[in-house]
Amino acid sequence: MAQQDVSVAVRHELEAERADLAARLDELEVSSDDALAYDDNFADSGQVAAEQGENHALASTIRDQLADIERALARLDEGNYGRCEQCGNPINPARLEAVPSARFCIEHA
Numbered sequence: 001m002a003q004q005d006v007s008v009a010v011r012h013e014l015e016a017e018r019a020d021l022a023a024r025l026d027e028l029e030v031s032s033d034d035a036l037a038y039d040d041n042f043a044d045s046g047q048v049a050a051e052q053g054e055n056h057a058l059a060s061t062i063r064d065q066l067a068d069i070e071r072a073l074a075r076l077d078e079g080n081y082g083r084c085e086q087c088g089n090p091i092n093p094a095r096l097e098a099v100p101s102a103r104f105c106i107e108h109a
């Protein structure tokens, strides 16, 4: 029963983080649309391109994090959450608390 409570709490945390990341991704996609509009009107496209590059890099980082969270949620469903994907050993709870979507133990991170 206690184990069940933990996974419910983790699921809530992962879902909250997923919503947060999805919102940031939406914001980035909106701001890169703005940058495109800016590009049409102003000559200084070098700076716009640089900003777009940063946004794309950030967006792809966020997409990776979202994928990790989706995976962690799937592993919760399977009952494998909190185990290292490499060795199958339990991941240190302190590590999971810091990074709820962690897929590997410290040794295999």
Ligand SMILES: [Zn+2]
Pocket (backbone or CB within 6 Å): 084, 085, 086, 087, 088, 089, 104, 105, 106, 107, 108
């Ligand atoms: Zn491991």
